[in-house]
Amino acid sequence: MEPSRRLKTSGWPWINNILFLNMKTRRAFTVLQTIAAFFMIGMLVSIIIFVVNPQRQLAETRNSKRVADAGTILTAINEYVIDHNSAPAGMDDTLRVIGTANVGCNLNCWTGVGTSSCLNLAPILTPKYLLDIPMDPILGTAERTYFAVRKKANDRIVVYSCGAELGENLTITR
Secondary structure (H helix, E strand, O other), X not given: OOHHHOOOOOOOOOHHHHOOOOOOOOOOOOHHHHHHHHHHHXXXXXXXXXXXXXXXXXXXXXXXXXXXXXXXXXXXXXXXXXXXXXXOOOOOOOOEEEOOOOOOOOOEEEOOEEXXXXXXXXXXXXXXXXXXOOOOOOOOOOOOOOEEEEEOOOOOEEEEEOOOOOOOOEEEEO
């Protein structure tokens, strides 16, 4: 190599072998270069996974769906109230899980709020107000949707999501 084309290596002559300074004689990457590249790619992937946290992102997405579904249930109940001038039969100030089950509806909806029984709104709200009763994305079934509803003393209707993740208490009130 001509002296005018050589790079200065700051007193570390072995660095020439690691860098691409004498690529005319080598046709491929060295094992050290390949290992270093895989290590850097692995570090970038682990940093991205740590920052993105896919489990948390998925839980937040499911909670967003729960809020949307609770809003859908509340809108259907409000439309029923407008058409019939009263809340659906069985809806009172007691928190009840929406579902068809006769037993097993005593869920702990969220901190300090438990349910007492199920309230089957399917025959009342479907198909006129809803195509199907929304269910929790993970736990919900037709027997227990993991959404609960009650009518407060001031005639406001509240829909609770009993399956919320990340310790969130999801309610919709109108």
